Amino acid sequence: MSSQTLEKPQFKTRKPSKMLEYVVTYTILTLFSAIIIAPILILVSASFKPSSEIFEYPPKFLPSTWTLENYAGALEKAPLLRYLLNTLLVALGVTFGQLVTSSLAAFAFARLNLPARNALFMGVIATYMVPWELTLIPNYLTVSNFKLIDNYGALVLPFLAGAFGIFLLRQNFKQIPEEFFDAAKIDGASNLQQLWYVVFPLARPALAALALLTFLSTWNQYLWPLIVTNSETWRTAQVGLRFFLVDQEGTNYGFVAAGAVIVLLPTLIAFVVLERSFVRGLSMGGLKG
Amino acid sequence: MATTLTGRDGTRVRTATSFGTLWFLVPAAAFLVTFTIYPAFNAFWLSLQTEAPFSGNTLWNGLGNYVDLFKDKDFANSLVTSLVFTLLTVPLSIGGGLLAAVMLHRNIPGIRVYRVLLFLPVAVPTATAAVAWRWLYHPVVGQINYALSLVGIDKVQWLQDPNIALFAVALAVAWQGIGLNAILLLAGLQGIPEELVEAARLDGANPVHIFTKITLPLLTPTLFFTSIVGVISALTTFGPIHILTQGGPAGATQVAVYRIYTEAFINFRFGYASAQAVVLFIIILAFSIVQNRLERTVHYQ
DSSP states (O other), rough: OOOOOOGGGGGHHHHHHHHHHHHHHHHHHHHHHHHHHHHHHHHHHHHHHHHHHOSSSSSOSOOOOOOOHHHHHHHHOOHHHHHHHHHHHHHHHHHHHHHHHHHHHHHHHSSSSTHHHHHHHHHHHHHHSSSSHHHHHHHHHHHHHHHOOSHHHHHHHHGGGGGHHHHHHHHHHHHHHHHHHHHHHTTTOOHHHHEEEEHHTTTTHHHHHHHHHHHHHHHTTHHHHHHHHHHHOOHHHHHHHHHHHHHHHHTHHHHHHHHHHHHHHHHHHHHHHHHHHHHHHHHHHHHOO | OOOOOOOOOOOOEOOOOOGGGGGHHHHHHHHIIEEEEEEEHHHHHHEEEOOOTTTOOOEOOOOOOHHHHHHHHHHHHHHHHOOOOOOOHHHHHHHHHHHHHHHHHSSTTTTHHHHHHHHHGGGOOHHHHHHHHHTTOOOOOOOOHHHHHTTOOOOOOOOTTTHHHHHHHHHHHHHHHHHHHHHHHHHHHHHHOOOHHHHHHHHTHHHHHHHIIHHHHHHHHHHHHHHHHHHHHHHHHOOOHHHHHOOOTTTTTTTTHHHHHHIIIIOOHHHHHHHHHHHHHHHHHHHHHHHHHHHHHHHOO
């Protein structure tokens, strides 16, 4: 498309062609973006439509009259805020736990002379090959034996350690120059103090990436919360929204749309505000994993 | 194992290798053993058992579950469905992600806004996405059928027609993957040295040539990574199917994990479901190994 050559006479024609390139680029970008976000826009639009307009044909892209009745209805019919609170607490718990267990283990693998260090590390990596679907049934039996069904314990405990986090952090901790540790050791820092005062400040991007990936994947969990929660009180947002859909779809589709938007808001707001950190975290976790 | 050094005054100084350091592994090890290692072995063990009717006790069944599985048409179908679903989803979501990444890989004013928009599916939770697509696919008032009617195409029963439902679900799931793939592939594109592309351009290569001969080969590691992640997540998709079609219509979207879920948590046949999980695990493992091998051969070119 670009007609850049080194010959000077072309200089005059370059401007219109550059303009044309811009127009084409922005048009394609806008069209593609519109297609990508259309499902969400249409959902949001439906959530503001009064019930008389929801099943109108032909469907209008925007509501003729905007209403909040669906949001009021959704919050009244299902404890959506409770679901979100559950999801938030579970995701925070899992993220915090992963950061603790992974950074301790990663520090040991990266810095300490563990007995049988390589064998142990290979053991950790091997667990990465075990898909969650294989352990699903035994873990279900474990948590029900521990009477953890309908409890934060079932939602949090199985995810408090993972090979991915240990691997990601270990690779990162290893890159910290020796001198930092020497300085700390001269000051008499213990291993834990080295982890806290040397590693944590320097490995902040990796820790943030792990935190983000863990938080997002916990927030999006579906099958596990579905099988370990029976009562409404303990449902997470994903599972809660599904039961809300089954319950209300036939009668109040607007409520379902509003509920789906309510469940969307926390991650959407976080993403728009922290887009750069999201991108950095996800590509870091992705490229190293 | 302990490395010892001789200190300046001749005393031997022990460094590190002390069993005390193992404490650092205890928290991670405790959870990994309880919730990954033990259950991985236990799944194999359970797959050799069956439930006695009515009593709830388990009985030794040897390889009986696997023999039954071999004859189980529903399970064979679910594996085929999973494979087809994977073959539909992964190219769509990587293709869409690549398209987005290529378009976003330029420095023009306002590009940040487009990045936010095209990455957005990454921030959309599974259930919200499924609800949104269910609405789009509505046979009567859905926007997709309405748009098609404008060009004279009859109403499509997206989620109700057994021949179309799997494709419809795959499209919805692929859409969700586009955000993450775009992020990863854009990072990959940004890692390609500018000089290479510039040099080719000065040599008179056209943009298509530059893309196929330089950009794409240098992007293969990222493409491989996204395809491995994509294949494994497609093979284990559950949530969107549970919300969109519940395995229907007529079993058309009954993927392997859905089958395992039904067998274990609806029919309570833990032994039989475990055997299915073991087979799925072996398939996933085989995929990862093949992809790993492929990746190596491509890298050496």
